[in-house]
Amino acid sequence: MTVLEELDRIKDRQKDVSRDARVAIRSLEDVFASASPEQIVNGVELKNDADNQVSGKLSIFADHTLEKNQQNFTADEPDNRIINAAIYLQDKHAPRQVVLVTKDINMRLKAKGAGLERVEDYRTDQLIDDIRLLAKGFTELEGSFWGRVKDCESSSEGRDTHHVIDAEILGPCYVNQYIIDDTESFAARVVKKDEQNVELLDLGYERLMAKHAWGVHPKNIYQGMAFDALLDPNVDLVILTGPAGCGKTLLAMAAALEMVVEKGIYDKIIVTRNTPEIAESIGFLPGTEEEKMAPWLAAITDTLEVLHKHDESMSGSMNYIMEKANIQFKSVNFMRGRSIQNAFVFLDECQNLTASQLKTIITRCGEGTKLVCCGNLAQIDSNYLSAVTSGLTYIVERFKDFDGSANVYLNGVVRSRLASFAEEKL
Structure with missing residues (x-):
């Protein structure tokens, strides 16, 4: 009762x-x-x-x-x-x-x-018991990768080189997991796996570090892996996690502009995020939906300013790009019932979303749509979520064996030495 x-x-x-x-x-x-x-x-x-x-x-x-x-x-x-x-x-x-x-x-x-x-505890919403067990999207091997491999079957298809190796060398792995070693000479992505063998796509450490979009170059190998996933049209869902200042938003927006404006793969960019509880109705601010969402999407406009700060007229460039790339700001609350086609959808700050809210957004994505989810599990604002019950944690675990998704934990703060020290010591 x-x-x-x-x-x-x-x-x-x-x-x-x-x-x-x-x-x-x-x-x-x-x-x-x-x-x-x-x-x-x-x-x-x-x-x-x-x-x-x-x-x-x-x-x-x-x-x-x-x-x-x-x-x-x-x-x-x-x-x-x-x-x-x-x-x-x-x-x-x-x-x-x-x-x-x-x-x-x-x-x-x-x-x-x-x-x-x-x-x-009620555990059906928890796929892991400890956030330290969350899949990072990559495996860093000690020493040289080729020093571990005794038998390898390699084949080339166009510019791609595939290696089939014994599954025991890597241990537990999943499709689209990245493999790097600490000699900074090898980088690959898991393409197929079974109980005996694992097939790797050789990406090359140098080639990963040479990837770029909209004038942005990776500052570390983790950003290189993120760019590989973001710029691959065959990867429909990219999940970027990591501490504040690791470059999640900047990489996602640079990749979005590159694929929409330069390559013309997608027709538009839809940027969305969960609004705080006080603004769930987003009715108390004047203006259109985009104008109402602007305060919570300042991170995106800040990123656009960074990408165009060297232009002769930064504000003119931003207005031109927002129109050219057809950038739309939307509230998560108004995504239900939509069907989004041929778009690059960027969902920021999704550590505050539940699994059901993320399911609502993911199921909106139709043909030719790429969804990028970014979040920092150390910055959860909701009173009803923890790092292990966050929807971000849930989709990382649920999608890690789906060949149309990739997950990368961006290790290392690159925003500034101040941000790096704060992330480490506070």
């Missing part, structure tokens, strides 16, 4: 959590719609729509009816009432397991301290 009261309390908030609460309430209504009060107390069967099998029962426990001698905590707080109910059910139904599931860390600590044996 306390859980239902909590859902009722938060369903009218002007936040994502209110929508989730209403979804939960409607789901409960679907389960209990035709059940009698006796059935609700005893438990209504939960059936799987796919195979009509019963996976368990759902019931409502009237925790308000617990007497004071059955309570471990005072019943003033909702969390306390839920913990009291869980401990009461644990004692009543022993030796059966009673599990309290909550994302509230403090509630988990209180429940364990009160003697509840099984307390768990």
